[in-house]
Amino acid sequence: MTLAAVRRSVQSSGKLDMFVFALTGFLIFLAIFGPLLAPDSIYRSDIGNALQPPSGAHWFGTDDQGRDIFWRLVAGAQATLLSSVLIVAAYSLIGVAVATIAAVGPKWLDELLMRITDIGLALPGLIVALGFAAALGPSLESAIIAKAITGWPVTARLLRSILMQTMTAQYVVGAQVLGASKWRLMTRHVLPNSLDILIVKWAGDIGATVLILAAMSFIGVGAQAPSAEWGAMVADAKGYVSSAWWAVAAPGAMIAITSVAFSLLGDILQVWRDPSLRDSR
Amino acid sequence: MLFELAHITKTFPTAQGRITSLDDVSLSVGEGQAVGLVGESGSGKTTLIRCALLLTQPDGGAVTFDGTSMLGATREQVRQFRRQVQLVFQDPFSSLNPRMTVEELVGEGLVIHGIENSAARRRDSVAEMLTVVGLRPDDMKRYPNSFSGGQRQRIAIARALAIRPRLLVCDEPVSALDVSVQAQVINLLREMQKALGLTILFVAHDLAVVRHLCAHVYVLNRGKIVESGSRDQVFDHPTHPYTQALLAAVPIPDPRRRPPRRQPAPAAS
């Protein structure tokens, strides 16, 4: 792609938007159906075929076990991407619950929850997740659990401040004057006008979680060999990078593409939510 | 008297100690009257509205509606109060929930108070209300952001009046509107007052608008009522220095009444 083409595609954001939708849609499709599409051979070693460079038969080459990297990437989408989607969904739910309770509950409860949130925010997620995952035994499941229970503080903080702001909006006061119950105020007026920020955040968070989940596999506390989780594939291949660069390059590129695609999706949604942000992100 | 505030006092804590927002404020609004409350920014008028609408508990004093004391009222009494006292805000852009259609907005009070439980009949009520305030019934399906400021203020008025309240509190309802549109909304409020026998408490900083709309006027300065009386009394023969200064400062839209042009001051370089 020439620079002029990059420029055109960024400027005519309509086309770029469509491309991002198609790409994220395709990735989610892989995450759901990937393992069904991939042939069984990717789980067996075939030493005779080891470390083949990319070719017509093996588009992205083979690894040290002679397994086809392309099909391993297809199969591994589930472990990487679907897990990330689940993680974000899980911690967003926790975050929404904590924020809502803090916003509508008594003041002491708000204080308590926000102090706990502060403690959660004071620790790098990767570090806590590392401790969790190590304690539960290294596996994809424990990495998912660890990330799911350490991801909520940011969401909770953000949403609480938005809820507090929305609760003082004039149309909420208006509904109060009209006699609306607390339940109606929250469900009809406050939450619908506060939660859209989360939808935007979800997309970007999925991109970030893909990176973290892969990183956890890479340092050995996430998915274990012979899983085709993309971070684990990079970890597997790092020992022979000088003889088979493609075995590191291909899964790394997939992680990057997925992460970029979802953060772009987040940007697009953000512009939809607030068109004045166009071009400023 | 339909509505009375008696000796309302309200203070807030700040870094420099408690500041007094309202200091022994009393006012009363008779059924069918339009009463104006004039106040500049910082006069306490926002706090006064919040106290009057039971959104904030005053430190002392009494709020009485239709003979019932509303401070310490039962849940049912407050519900009745909410049905009979409504509010129109200053800014028609932030006072309407952007995610509700005009039908939902105008019909919300009917739902909340169980006045019209059938959706079809409710739609008829909303359509009728929209016609009354000068909008088309077809506008029902649209969202507030597709209307101009003046139209939004009509929607806000329709929303407040749909449950047929007896008292309408207006918080600077025209100050965010263009001059040519202001007059439309002022005229609409006057019509509503006459046609529905509505009682209006009109809070504003714009003296001319208050003079035009209200028969009785209160002047609020630094949390205190400094002057009150009939419209002509207050505007033509103000007794308090604050009211006099306020009236003297209003620019009159008539060039013949301006003072002669200033000459260069001798001290100027």
Place this chain on the structure above:
Amino acid sequence: MPSRYRSYLRFLGRRLAVTAMTLFGLMTLVFLMIKVIPGDEARIIAGPEASPAQVEAVRVKLGLDAPLVVQYVRFAGRVAQGDLGTSISTLQPVVRDLAEVLPSTLELVVATMVFSLLMATAAALVAASRRGDMVDSSSRVVAVIAGGLPTFWLALVLQYLFAAKWRIFPISGQQSFQFIADPITGSPLLDALLRGNFSAFVNAVDYIVLPATALGVFFAAQLFRTLRASLISILQSEFIVAVRSKGASFARILLRHALPNAMGPTITLAGIQLGIMVGSAVLVEGIFGRQGLGAYLQNAVAQKDTFAVLGTVLVIGAFVCLINLVVDLLQLALDPRVRAAQFEGAAR
């Protein structure tokens, strides 16, 4: 001004109290985490070959037989005295271990942050001043891609290309053999500077370029996006038009007005990033053979070295709290509105 000085001190006192509370909560949390999760510490410490009797002896010796509350109080008491326990893998006090590995990580993190901030600020100034044109568009494309690159993968690729293949930078370690000297601070970069040894400094820089780049690209991309967005939003604000109407040149508007006003969110982000960076250091320290906090923690986790993990997490938590404090002070110094809000709040 003495009254402002006092306000600063009062603010600092209040923030330190909050920090202490946070650290206390953190300590409790970490302690519970270690205790609640499955796995018998006494057995691990005693080693796999130990007899049940030996395990019991270890349990009694370390006080692991006491009720949880008692263990917690003892633990908290020791932490208060600066004793984070003994590591079972290095058999040294955890505090001493940490003192050995911390300088290396701090050196990496600080170098990375300086690199990221410089890159991001320069790029954001150029992009924001040429908004919408080709330079801006391409820098945004680069930033989006850079923000999605997995750090560990980038480290491998950089190492393979720049060290193994083209031999521009060393593959791993922190300095060449001939420059190794008794540590002053433990950071080769800083030590060389303190000694005034220029070639040793250049050598240490050589070693840190690749890990800092691998670690920094992601953060620099984030900083760029944030700073560019705030610069653009500031440049669109009304007071910039007012400055322009006074006859100010664009350079003056950008550097004297837009940049100082836009730095707030970027400083906040950089503070958050420093904490995350310490965590992410795990990813590159292993690859580039740096003996830092990350490598230490990774090893401690693998060995289920309770006190080492606890100590490391607490130190990182304390570091994050310290950064937060510094960021708050910076914001205070930079923005009079924050000052007003904080100092008036302090009087309440």
Place this chain on the structure above:
Amino acid sequence: MNAAPDLAAAEAVEAAAPELLRVEGLSVSLPGGVALVDGVSLTIHRGERVALVGESGSGKSVTAQAVLRLNDRLRIDGRVMLDGRDILSLSEREMAGVRGGRIGLAFQDAMVCLDPIMTVGDQIEESLRIRGVGRAEARRRAIAILTELGVHDAADRLGSYVHEFSGGMRQRVVLAMALVAQPDLLIADEPTTALDVRVQRQVLDLLDQFAANHALSVLLITHDMGIVASFADRVVVMYSGRIVEDASVFDLFERPLHPYTQGLLAAIPRVDRSQDELAAVPGSPVPPALRPSGCAFHPRCAKATEVCRTEVPPLETMGGRRVACHHPATDGVHAV
């Protein structure tokens, strides 16, 4: 009629004073082609005070900023002659000299038009420092102008920030910033709209006195007819990006010729007398993107005919004033 001598005086100013700024056929459009301002022409003489009046979307503020070329994203056509020289063709560097130096601009909301993290002293002095004035001299002049604008402890207030000031003080700072480099023309964009009525009167009086002291020309942009009547010599009324009427303040209030001006004046409630009904103009001001064909006001105009729907009325001179209407009120005014 007691207005007669004043009227004569105002016309005398216009005739005697030389022309300072002449805007000819100024059009300002968005990148998409929507004209925010469509062919505006007006003249300001030395020492004259012109009010530019309009509602939202009328293009009055856009006109002001276009004169100083402050928005690079907008396309500007036409000519802006300052002392006979077209400043739209100046280089950016020369233009920077005009901004603040020849033409000062004061904004409505001081809270958003002052740099929140720079002291007000630095901001006032900046106008001078840009022009190479030394630090001490700049400080001296900043104190002098603030004092003239009624800030008594000016020297002590220079180290303060915007948020530490009251609304009236902030607005004085904004005026000081625009005036400190001694421009010939002040463009004041709703300078008192955000203020309470008593403070507004103070600020207007200060501006009045300052303009008198320094023979300053003022282009006052406002929607408030009360302010217009008490400050301006001449009034230019805009509607949907075009000038609809231009007359001396006495002529305009006494005999408005354009139906829009008439409607605007009739719609204002008066504080000095009780009225029964306000004559409201139906409908709302149209944003420029939705400007109808022909006369932009025709959908709201009671006198509109077929020609109003199809043809844009030209701004025609009649009896020393200008009006753009196919059916202007002509009672008492005869075309020259």
